[in-house]
Amino acid sequence: MSAEQGAASASSLPAGWQPGGAQQAAPLQRSPLAGARVVLGVTGSIAAYKAVALASALTQAQALVDVILTREATELVRPLSFQAITHRPAYTDLFHLRAETEIGHVTLGHEADVVVIAPATAHTLARLALGLGDDLLATTVLATRAPLVLAPAMETNMLLHPATQGHLATLRERGALIVEPGYGHLASGAVGAGRLAEPEAILDAIRGVLARGGDLAGWRVVVTAGGTQEPIDPVRVIANRSSGKMGYAVAEAARDRGAAVTLVTAPTALRPPGGVQVVRVATAAEMCDAVLAAIAQADALVMAAAVADFQVAKRRSAKIKKDGRGLTLDLVPTPDILAAVAARPAPDGLTVVGFAAESEDLLANARAKLQRKRLDLIVANDVTQEGSGFGTDTNQVALLDRWGGEETLPLLPKLAVAHQIWDRVRALRERAASAR
Numbered sequence: 001m002s003a004e005q006g007a008a009s010a011s012s013l014p015a016g017w018q019p020g021g022a023q024q025a026a027p028l029q030r031s032p033l034a035g036a037r038v039v040l041g042v043t044g045s046i047a048a049y050k051a052v053a054l055a056s057a058l059t060q061a062q063a064l065v066d067v068i069l070t071r072e073a074t075e076l077v078r079p080l081s082f083q084a085i086t087h088r089p090a091y092t093d094l095f096h097l098r099a100e101t102e103i104g105h106v107t108l109g110h111e112a113d114v115v116v117i118a119p120a121t122a123h124t125l126a127r128l129a130l131g132l133g134d135d136l137l138a139t140t141v142l143a144t145r146a147p148l149v150l151a152p153a154m155e156t157n158m159l160l161h162p163a164t165q166g167h168l169a170t171l172r173e174r175g176a177l178i179v180e181p182g183y184g185h186l187a188s189g190a191v192g193a194g195r196l197a198e199p200e201a202i203l204d205a206i207r208g209v210l211a212r213g214g215d216l217a218g219w220r221v222v223v224t225a226g227g228t229q230e231p232i233d234p235v236r237v238i239a240n241r242s243s244g245k246m247g248y249a250v251a252e253a254a255r256d257r258g259a260a261v262t263l264v265t266a267p268t269a270l271r272p273p274g275g276v277q278v279v280r281v282a283t284a285a286e287m288c289d290a291v292l293a294a295i296a297q298a299d300a301l302v303m304a305a306a307v308a309d310f311q312v313a314k315r316r317s318a319k320i321k322k323d324g325r326g327l328t329l330d331l332v333p334t335p336d337i338l339a340a341v342a343a344r345p346a347p348d349g350l351t352v353v354g355f356a357a358e359s360e361d362l363l364a365n366a367r368a369k370l371q372r373k374r375l376d377l378i379v380a381n382d383v384t385q386e387g388s389g390f391g392t393d394t395n396q397v398a399l400l401d402r403w404g405g406e407e408t409l410p411l412l413p414k415l416a417v418a419h420q421i422w423d424r425v426r427a428l429r430e431r432a433a434s435a436r
Helices: 003-012 048-060 079-087 102-109 122-130 136-145 157-162 162-173 199-213 245-256 284-297 337-343 362-372 415-434
Strands: 037-042 064-069 098-101 116-120 148-152 182-185 191-195 220-225 258-263 275-279 300-303 310-312 330-333 351-360 377-382 398-403 405-407
Touching: 003 157, 037 048, 037 102, 037 136, 037 284, 048 079, 048 182, 048 199, 064 079, 064 102, 064 136, 102 136, 102 245, 116 122, 116 136, 116 199, 122 136, 122 148, 122 162, 148 162, 148 199, 157 162, 157 191, 162 191, 220 245, 220 284, 245 258, 245 415, 258 284, 284 300, 284 337, 300 337, 300 415, 337 351, 362 377, 362 398, 377 415, 398 415
Parallel strands: 037 064, 037 116, 116 148, 220 258, 220 300, 258 275, 300 351, 351 377
Antiparallel strands: 182 191, 310 330, 377 398, 398 405
């Protein structure tokens, strides 16, 4: 990021933050959906019932949701269902006047931050591609300059028909984001492509569209997560208790602020945030290779993964049988990923963030690791503290930077901690840019 970009983004830094100085509290969590005006179009697919769950998820994320139902959609789901969930009117009439001086489709289109149509039938896609304006939803799309997100749902042959594919291609060329339908059981009883994407996937797509104007827009970041596993034999591994929740939260926060995110993840039970590039690895050596490849064009690397410190000197090719005797393993160090990053030519100005999970002497051990690993920032937590250990949804951390800054945060949700980390990274990058 250039010095000009850094200066421009400084206005959204938390009040009082300066690298190396005492800080004030920043907002705990941020979401591109909070306060966003979302127009949700619902059309006449049997999957229209899923739009109720999507409207609920959007509302719970603090979006302001205006639902428009086509005439065919009202045969499948009632407007009252959406009104009860969104606490806002649901619209069906092209000539509905929200006020004496407000024409519905024009006002809805102008106010929208994003227009989403889920489900989008073949008929709707055709009308949008042709620019028809014969109902409230179509005219709202014509009247808006907001991004358009489309989630098609239809029978497989309808989806694959050249006309439908042509309309989808036209809409993509105009900038619409298509949330690809899934494969599964369809209303016809057949199994195939055309099933409406799940609400979580559509929600992720909406987040990604709204995040394009975020304060990390234009950044490329790499985040590692989870605990690596070092095989002993084909069955057993050396592992740790990391759940991956902190690293996934860091990736989610960066995505929600507009960054292009590569998530290098060891095995976890978590669903990766939508809209990020996921690279799955198992061992420390695999993670090292993936990180070195991913940072080639990156602005920041956040090493949130719990990388195993040791691996067996020689892996067994067959399962070790239990015979009542003890077992001695010869352990050797795993690759030091941060040392490899420091030794490799990296993009100019790469900001590197490390983590320190400690059980004693938290600040002293963290400061030593910060210097030893040549980090810009380190996030340290005492894993023995309640709510701050492995597998929790909260974390209490101390943030230490290479200019001597030191701050201990209160116990926070991990997503809130992640946003605090990105605030610090932005400030550190601005400082580095101004010093050049």
